[in-house]
Amino acid sequence: MHIIVNGEPKQTKAETLPALLEEFSLDPKTVVVEINGKIVDRSLVPTTSLAENDTLEIVHFVGGG
Amino acid sequence: MQALSELFAKWPSERRRDVYENASKEQVLRVLDKQILDPMDFLTLLSKSALELLEPIAQKAHSLTLRYFGRAVNLFTPLYISNICTNQCRYCGFNAKNHLTRIHLSVDEAFQEAKALHDVGHRHILLLTGDAPKLSSPSYMADVVRAIKPFFASIGIEVYSLTEQDYAMLVQAGVDNMTMFQETYDPTLYEWLHPVGPKHDYHYRLNAPERAAKAGMRSLGVGALLGLAPYEQDTFATGLHAWWLSRSYPGVDIGISIPRICPHEGEFTVNNAVDDRHFVQYVMALRCFLPRSPITCSTRESAFMRDHLIPLGVTRVSAGVSTAVGGRGSDTQTSEGQFEITDHRSLSQMIQAIHDLGYQAVIKDWEDPTATNSACA
Amino acid sequence: MEDALVLGGISLQSRLFIGTGKYASDSLIPEIIAQSGAEVITVALRRVGMQQEGVMDHIPKGMRLLPNTSGARTAEEAVRLAHLAKAAGCGDWIKIEVISDTRHLLPDGYETCKATEILAKEGFTVLPYMNPDLYVARSLVDAGASVVMPLAAPIGSNRGLQTKEMIGILIEELDVPIIVDAGLGSPKDACEAMEMGAQACLVNTAIAAADNPVLMAKAFKMAVCAGRSAFLAGKARVHGLGQANASSPLTGFLR
Numbered sequence: 001m002h003i004i005v006n007g008e009p010k011q012t013k014a015e016t017l018p019a020l021l022e023e024f025s026l027d028p029k030t031v032v033v034e035i036n037g038k039i040v041d042r043s044l045v046p047t048t049s050l051a052e053n054d055t056l057e058i059v060h061f062v063g064g065g
Numbered sequence: 066m067q068a069l070s071e072l073f074a075k076w077p078s079e080r081r082r083d084v085y086e087n088a089s090k091e092q093v094l095r096v097l098d099k100q101i102l103d104p105m106d107f108l109t110l111l112s113k114s115a116l117e118l119l120e121p122i123a124q125k126a127h128s129l130t131l132r133y134f135g136r137a138v139n140l141f142t143p144l145y146i147s148n149i150c151t152n153q154c155r156y157c158g159f160n161a162k163n164h165l166t167r168i169h170l171s172v173d174e175a176f177q178e179a180k181a182l183h184d185v186g187h188r189h190i191l192l193l194t195g196d197a198p199k200l201s202s203p204s205y206m207a208d209v210v211r212a213i214k215p216f217f218a219s220i221g222i223e224v225y226s227l228t229e230q231d232y233a234m235l236v237q238a239g240v241d242n243m244t245m246f247q248e249t250y251d252p253t254l255y256e257w258l259h260p261v262g263p264k265h266d267y268h269y270r271l272n273a274p275e276r277a278a279k280a281g282m283r284s285l286g287v288g289a290l291l292g293l294a295p296y297e298q299d300t301f302a303t304g305l306h307a308w309w310l311s312r313s314y315p316g317v318d319i320g321i322s323i324p325r326i327c328p329h330e331g332e333f334t335v336n337n338a339v340d341d342r343h344f345v346q347y348v349m350a351l352r353c354f355l356p357r358s359p360i361t362c363s364t365r366e367s368a369f370m371r372d373h374l375i376p377l378g379v380t381r382v383s384a385g386v387s388t389a390v391g392g393r394g395s396d397t398q399t400s401e402g403q404f405e406i407t408d409h410r411s412l413s414q415m416i417q418a419i420h421d422l423g424y425q426a427v428i429k430d431w432e433d434p435t436a437t438n439s440a441c442a
Numbered sequence: 443m444e445d446a447l448v449l450g451g452i453s454l455q456s457r458l459f460i461g462t463g464k465y466a467s468d469s470l471i472p473e474i475i476a477q478s479g480a481e482v483i484t485v486a487l488r489r490v491g492m493q494q495e496g497v498m499d500h501i502p503k504g505m506r507l508l509p510n511t512s513g514a515r516t517a518e519e520a521v522r523l524a525h526l527a528k529a530a531g532c533g534d535w536i537k538i539e540v541i542s543d544t545r546h547l548l549p550d551g552y553e554t555c556k557a558t559e560i561l562a563k564e565g566f567t568v569l570p571y572m573n574p575d576l577y578v579a580r581s582l583v584d585a586g587a588s589v590v591m592p593l594a595a596p597i598g599s600n601r602g603l604q605t606k607e608m609i610g611i612l613i614e615e616l617d618v619p620i621i622v623d624a625g626l627g628s629p630k631d632a633c634e635a636m637e638m639g640a641q642a643c644l645v646n647t648a649i650a651a652a653d654n655p656v657l658m659a660k661a662f663k664m665a666v667c668a669g670r671s672a673f674l675a676g677k678a679r680v681h682g683l684g685q686a687n688a689s690s691p692l693t694g695f696l697r
Contacts, residue, residue, distance in 0.1 A: 006489040030496050032487075032530045039529045057489065059526055060496040063468060064486025064512050065461025065597075065624075065646030067617060095679045101614045123692035312615060315580070342696050373695045 004055045017048040024058075031060045069271070069309050076305065078251070078298055081108060085297035088112035097125050102354045107304050110350035111297050119346060126349035126378050129356040136424045139359070139381040140415060141189035141221070142182055145390045146170045146209060148400050150195025152262035154248070156290070156326060156333040158388075158403045159195050161262070166400040168390040169200055175209045177394035183216035185385065186412050188429040190217045191244065193403075196225035196264055203231035207238040214239040218432035221286075225263060226273040232280035241433065243277040244286035244322060244361075245270065249293040250302030258293065274306075278314040285310060286361060288322035291339045291347070300347045304354050311355065320359035320381065321351055327365065327405060341370065345377065352378030364406040368418070371408055375422055384415035445674065447619065447641055450535060450567030450588055452506060456481045457636065458666040459508065459621065460659070461646025462497050464598075470655055471500040478659035484508045484537060484644065487523055487530075507532040508569065515542040517556035524561050536561055537591070538570040547597045551578035555585050562586025571623050574608035579616055589618050591644065594635065595625025598647045602631040606638070613639040629658075629665030636669025637677075 003010055003020075014020035017040065021028050033040045033048075034057040040048055088109045096106040109115065110122060147169040150159045158165070170178065182190060192209065194201035201224070210220055221242030222235060232243065247270060249255050255267045264270065274285045287306050289299035303321060311319040325344055326335055339347070351360055361381040362371050371382055386406050392399030410418060412428075419426040446453040459482040462471055475483065483505050485497055501507070509527035514520035517540065524536045538561070540553040554570050555578065562568045567588045572578055574592035582590050592609050595601035603609070604625065613620050619641035626632050632643040645662050652658035 006491060024491070026490060030498050031490055032526045034526065039525055041529065042531055058491075059487045060490050061485040061498050061507075061509065061527075061530065061532075062488045062495070063462035063465060063471075063497045064510055065463045065484055065644070091679065092676075095676065098679055101610070119693045119696065120690045123690075127692055312617075315615070345693065345696060369695070376692060 001050065001052055003050060003053065006057060012050075015050055017045055017050060020050060020056075021045075021058075026058065026060075031058050033058050069275070069306070072305060072309050073250075073302070076104065076301070081297050081301050082295075084108045085112050085301075088114050090114045090118060093118050094121070096353070097121055104301075104305055104308065104354075107308075107350055107354035108297070108301050110353055111300050111346065115350070116342060116346055119342065119349070122346070122349045122353065123377055126352040127376050129352055130376065130378050130380070133357050134359075134380045137427050138375055138379075138419050138424050139189065139427045139430055140187075140384050140412065140419075141191055141219070141381065142187045142383055142385050142412070143191045143193055143223075143388065144175070144178055144182060144393075145193045145388060145400075145403065146175045146178075147194040147197065147201045148390045148403065149197045149200055150262075151198075152196045152264045153260055154264065155258050155260070156293070156335075158401065168400045169197075170209075170391060172205070172208045172212050174391070174394065176212045178391065179213035179216050179394075181394045182385070186428060187385065188217055189219040189221075191221040191223055191242070191383075193223045194225070196262060198225065198263065203227055203234060207234055210235060210238040210240055218429045221284075223286075226266075226270045227276070229276040229280045232277040232282060236281045236283075239433075241283040242286065243274070243282045243284075244288070244320075245273045245277075246288045246290060246322065246324065247271055247303070247306070248290045250289060250299050250306070251294045254294055271306075274310055275313070278310065278317045282317065284318035284320060284359075285314075286320040286322050286359075288324055288361075290324050290326050291344065292326035292335045292337055295337050296339055296343055296347075300350070304351055307351075307355055307358060311358065318359065319355075320361055321355070322361040322363065323348060323351075323379075324363060324365055344370075345374070348374055348378050364408040365404060366408065368408045368410060372418060372422060375419070375424060382415065382419075384410060385412040445670070449619070454481050454506075454642075455479075456663075456666075457642040457670055458632070458663055459484065459642055459644040460649060460662075461644065462501070463646055464650040465655065466650075468495065468497055468500045471497070472502060473656050474649065474659045475502060475505065477656050477663065478649070479663045480505075482506045482508050484510050484646070485532075486510055486512045487526055488513070506535065508535050508537050510537040510539045510571075511557070512539045512541070514538075514540050514557075515553075516540065517553040517560065520553070520557035521560050524557070524566060528566070534565060535567045535569065538568060549573055549593070551575060551581075554578075555581045558582050558587050559585035562588075569621065574605045574612055576608075576611055576615060579612050583616060583618055587618065589621050589641070590616065591621045591623040593624035594622050594631060595627070597624040599625050600627030600648050600651070601625055602627045603634055606634070609635065609640065610638055629661045632662055633665040633669035633672075636666055637672045639673055640669075642666075 093115045096109050148159045149167045223244040252267045259265050289303045307319050359380045362379040364386040388402035390400040416426040456479045460480040461484045511520040511523040538557050540550045558568050558570050571591045579590045595604040621642040622635040622640045623644040649658045
């Protein structure tokens with residue numbers, strides 16, 4: 001499946017959000033995901049699936065002042 | 066912004082009394098070192114200890130006055146247009162129970178009076194009426210204002226409490242200044258002093274300046290009639306009220322008037338007469354607390370006192386004063402005055418006196434550039 | 443003496459907020475927090491997979507997180523970042539930071555006000571970073587800001603309280619707490635701001651860029667405490683000023 005993650009085109013076999021995060025070695029508890037401009041509520045992450053051409057933003061907290 | 070009532074609630078009379086009695090001289094001197102004063106600092110300057118430090122307080126008040134106002138003193142004159150009044154304020158010459166000539170000027174008569182004042186040189190005028198809402202209605206006031214507007218750069222009103230809509234109408238008509246004396250900030254004493262009539266409502270009067278501010282009034286004046294409540298109570302409350310207004314309505318000029326009741330006015334017994342030293346202390350404390358606020362001194366005070374208060378903080382004085390209705394125009398009838406005046410100097414005498422003090426008398430200050438009919442000014 | 447700073451319903455004992463940026467190693471952060479005594483700590487949001495590692499592993503539980511909207515150039519972007527931060531599950535405090543001038547990194551007052559209004563209405567506790575301008579500050583308060591956070595000097599400059607006069611005016615005029623943010627270069631700057639009546643200080647670069655950040659964190663803690671205590675204590679008089687003159691030129695007329 002073809003998707004865009006943080007501005008970059010990606011090919012993935014993951015069909016769900018948890019599977020994709022695992023593929024990227026990301027802990028779902030430390031990131032926030034936006035799919036096609038909509039924030040995915042934490043509680044809905046386990047049941048969120050992906051579709052062809054989805055655009056994802058995956059962000060996390062970093063150092064800042 | 067916190068409500069005015071919340072602010073007053075923080076300062077119950079016992080707390081005011083305590084600071085007034087117990088602030089130390091050291092605390093007073095510390096306040097004089099500060100640039101920005103808070104209400105506690107103001108009260109400290111009103112304290113008994115501060116009364117013994119009048120000269121250093123005077124130095125600060127003088128330098129702040131020079132910094133913010135330069136050597137300029139604004140002049141104005143009052144114009145009483147009606148002394149018909151439904152109130153029975155126990156201390157007032159216009160008390161409804163008093164037998165005196167009652168006059169209500171027609172718009173045309175008011176015009177004649179105003180023209181006479183204009184012709185001797187006045188450009189700032191303060192209109193006064195009694196509290197008779199049917200006769201001296203807001204629309205009557207607006208009619209007078211529109212009629213006399215061409216004569217003056219500034220028209221103020223000192224009338225009974227109005228609604229926000231009425232204030233807006235008067236602003237529209239050409240009023241730029243509203244003065245409202247609370248008389249006393251002690252609600253119980255207030256109700257006793259104003260037993261009947263519309264003025265009996267303490268809170269409606271207290272909130273009048275705020276309604277005027279919301280209505281777009283350019284400048285406001287507040288004041289307590291000194292001598293009614295204990296010294297520290299009303300002096301502090303007046304400053305607090307002005308401070309709160311200036312913080313809540315930073316676009317509005319907030320001034321303070323300092324009327325002091327004469328101890329022998331009519332049959333009214335003055336329980337808390339303010340002597341000269343306390344009076345001067347109050348003016349200087351106001352100047353230190355509210356360095357940018359105009360302070361107005363009327364002809365209730367003597368020429369001697371007024372002249373000495375100018376370097377200490379007073380920036381606005383009246384001239385050519387009459388507290389009677391009528392008599393300054395050509396053929397109008399004259400009433401008795403509201404109160405005895407002690408400085409009878411004419412406009413030209415005031416200008417000279419201010420000049421002799423090393424100051425400039427400002428006859429015409431700001432004028433609304435959008436006003437269309439200033440041809441006569 | 444009880445002297446808590448209450449913000450968004452939370453009672454804080456520490457008046458030093460610290461940032462988490464620019465450390466040589468994020469592993470220093472727990473010790474920085476311990477030595478600074480801070481209860482509030484700022485973080486930023488970035489895309490994963492970029493150069494920066496996540497910082498959350500280094501922040502102890504129980505800290506109050508203050509996410510910022512750094513990177514936002516418009517109100518809309520700041521609002522979006524605030525929503526993402528909230529979705530990350532770290533509460534509803536947000537430090538609004540909208541900067542579109544990359545040369546001086548000064549905050550955009552107009553866009554900051556717009557973002558403040560939107561987020562305050564949504565229920566966020568909004569802490570806007572701003573240039574200390576009285577009119578902007580009043581607009582922010584009207585828009586629902588819980589505090590205002592004026593800069594002491596350009597961000598990261600360590601130049602100290604360059605805007606002292608203007609911050610003094612904000613302290614005088616506003617009813618909300620003033621938290622001095624950005625530019626505080628050394629503990630004496632934080633102390634001075636607190637003595638003036640600021641309610642708290644936010645410090646990042648001055649700690650992170652010190653040779654010994656842990657020791658500097660402790661120094662800022664003490665400076666903020668000292669300044670706060672001095673503010674509450676009422677300073678003794680500077681002698682030589684406000685003294686009575688021997689003669690009484692202004693009040694001699696009173697007998």
